[in-house]
Amino acid sequence: MLLATIGMPPSWRRERPRRTGTPCVEKLAVASCELCESPGGPVLWRNALARVVAVEDVDYPGFCRVILNRHAAEMTDLAEADQHALLAVVLAVEAVLRAVVRPHKINLASLGNVVPHVHWHVIPRFRDDRHFPAPVWAAPARASAPARRVDAEALRSALAARLGPSLAA
Numbered sequence: 001m002l003l004a005t006i007g008m009p010p011s012w013r014r015e016r017p018r019r020t021g022t023p024c025v026e027k028l029a030v031a032s033c034e035l036c037e038s039p040g041g042p043v044l045w046r047n048a049l050a051r052v053v054a055v056e057d058v059d060y061p062g063f064c065r066v067i068l069n070r071h072a073a074e075m076t077d078l079a080e081a082d083q084h085a086l087l088a089v090v091l092a093v094e095a096v097l098r099a100v101v102r103p104h105k106i107n108l109a110s111l112g113n114v115v116p117h118v119h120w121h122v123i124p125r126f127r128d129d130r131h132f133p134a135p136v137w138a139a140p141a142r143a144s145a146p147a148r149r150v151d152a153e154a155l156r157s158a159l160a161a162r163l164g165p166s167l168a169a
């Protein structure tokens with residue numbers, strides 16, 4: 001069961017339920033946690049608590065994840081100050097994506113059913129994107145969507161302007 005996550009490509013986007021109901025042993029789950037073992041994507045910004053990574057998905061340019069740097073499964077596993085600090089980063093990413101990408105809508109999601117390590121999806125949505133108005137994890141609503149480009153450097157500088165300088169990756 002735990003080996004199933006190891007071969008998962010780093011660009012995983014759609015979270016699938018585990019096939020087994022066997023409870024995880026926390027120590028073993030951490031040992032095989034993809035988000036403890038790798039950044040989870042190109043890092044756009046980071047501090048001591050969390051990092052913002054770009055999700056390289058051709059259907060969803062600008063899709064970002066905010067990932068806690070240490071392992072925890074649930075938001076309520078964090079101290080209250082860290083909960084607030086992490087949510088402040090999520091909201092900053094939302095604000096930056098609204099300003100830089102100008103989507104019709106932002107989707108915020110925290111699932112973690114496949115990778116139970118605290119992370120937030122911040123997804124710019126357009127009315128003509130592949131899944132709108134359904135979540136990006138649903139069956140596609142259309143075969144293709146207009147190509148859009150998002151400049152990662154513009155996101156990096158906007159995040160630094162809003163959150164302060166990024167620590168080195």
Ligand SMILES: [Zn+2]
Binds near residue numbers: 035037117
């Ligand atoms: Zn982890």
